[in-house]
Amino acid sequence: MQGFISGITKLKNEDIIVQIITQNKFLSLYRFYGLRHSIISVGRKIDFDIEYNGQFIPKLRNIMQLGFAWESNFTRLYYWQQFLKLLNNHLRDTEEIPSFYFEMLSNGAIILDKQNPARVLIEMYVKLLQFEGRLSLDANCFICNEKLSSKIAVTRGFLCAHHNCIPNNIEVIDKDLFFDFINLGKSTFLNDDEVEYLLKMLLLGI
Numbered sequence: 001m002q003g004f005i006s007g008i009t010k011l012k013n014e015d016i017i018v019q020i021i022t023q024n025k026f027l028s029l030y031r032f033y034g035l036r037h038s039i040i041s042v043g044r045k046i047d048f049d050i051e052y053n054g055q056f057i058p059k060l061r062n063i064m065q066l067g068f069a070w071e072s073n074f075t076r077l078y079y080w081q082q083f084l085k086l087l088n089n090h091l092r093d094t095e096e097i098p099s100f101y102f103e104m105l106s107n108g109a110i111i112l113d114k115q116n117p118a119r120v121l122i123e124m125y126v127k128l129l130q131f132e133g134r135l136s137l138d139a140n141c142f143i144c145n146e147k148l149s150s151k152i153a154v155t156r157g158f159l160c161a162h163h164n165c166i167p168n169n170i171e172v173i174d175k176d177l178f179f180d181f182i183n184l185g186k187s188t189f190l191n192d193d194e195v196e197y198l199l200k201m202l203l204l205g206i
């Protein structure tokens with residue numbers, strides 16, 4: 001079976017619980033002395049077996065790394081791991097999951113080799129919001145419900161508001177540019193500052 005490691009919980013000794021996103025499941029598996037196992041790290045794609053032995057949590061066995069060239073690049077790896085941690089939190093309390101998540105990660109991991117990691121992340125997030133039916137295309141501010149102006153503030157969940165309606169949010173983005181981005185699912189027309197701004201909002205939580 002293949003999957004992406006999205007979380008690691010340390011137990012007593014060096015044992016761990018590993019969370020893995022597979023094609024159809026969000027798994028939690030037990031691993032003895034897992035901390036000594038260098039392959040087990042958040043963000044990694046692995047091939048593995050599950051050993052069911054009547055215990056509370058099945059065991060993670062026969063792990064093989066399915067590596068990507070970009071994993072040696074600290075920045076790309078860091079961005080990727082941040083996204084996986086957020087996704088781990090987002091999927092907690094679920095067991096059966098649609099194949100969308102695994103496929104989104106599989107595609108993202110390939111694109112990450114060539115593209116700017118911040119752009120890969122915000123584009124994956126738009127796909128996720130769209131898939132979950134949470135993509136907001138509302139022309140009104142989500143706080144006061146009045147019509148948005150030409151410059152908007154974007155916040156967690158990529159919700160749009162008036163600049164003044166969000167305390168402490170000092171940055172704005174051009175409304176049309178933002179809506180083009182979420183409609184297209186491509187960050188091509190955003191400059192690096194705009195991409196960083198949206199990434200910051202993504203990092204607040206998926």
Ligand SMILES: [Zn+2]
Pocket residue numbers: 141142143144145146161162165
């Ligand atoms: Zn408002």
